[in-house]
Amino acid sequence: MLRADDLVFAYPGQTRPYRFTLEAEPGVVTAISGASGSGKSTLLDLLAGFILPTSGSLSLDGVGLLPLPPETRPVSLLLQADNLFEHLSAEDNAALGLPRGTSRDEGRQKVAAALSEVGLAGFEAKPTSTLSGGQKQRVALARTLLRNRPVLLLDEPFSALDDETRKTTRDLVGELTRRHGWHTILVSHHADDIAALAGRHYRIIDGGLERV
């Protein structure tokens, strides 16, 4: 279980701080909605460790995460777009998720298996700049598979996709979350994505999280 307990944070000059409390289970997509500017990205930044709360606690399965810098948190982050290096191939982008020290052959095999799991078998050598928006998000998910971190933060990951692609990409996120036991936190203001995918839903209201 991922638990945030009264994480308190304020930007300079902000009079009333955010106070975030949530629980996210493994294998379940937990959705976060809220008006524009309500603090959704701020919450993800706190979970990822890009900003630090002034008080509160954050733990995964009882282990405190706040002392960990972003690079060692058990967390992957996927944004709406621009998750990949355009000048690299699909294979090279996905391979960025491999642990350091992975041998060339083992890396190749693992990348091929991850690309196949996201429905991109045979796309290894494709330059990223030639892929569609949905295919790019799949490559980013393959990289997430290889990073093998139990928390996945998604910031409006389907917003740049057409309707059909958003449905298949969203199904894939649901499937991967269940299969790998990820604690997936989905920031979205699309009610249909939340209805289709989320097992738990919080809304940010007045700087806090309310269970919907």
Ligand SMILES: Nc1ncnc2c1ncn2[C@@H]1O[C@H](COP(=O)(O)OP(=O)(O)OP(=O)(O)O)[C@@H](O)[C@H]1O
């Ligand atoms: N670095 C910063 N310094 C000061 N204020 C900030 C900073 N980043 C965000 N804010 C402010 O904090 C509030 C919450 O921003 P945040 O980006 O978390 O909202 P959001 O819910 O993700 O918005 P949107 O849906 O528009 O992306 C906004 O009022 C924003 O202007």
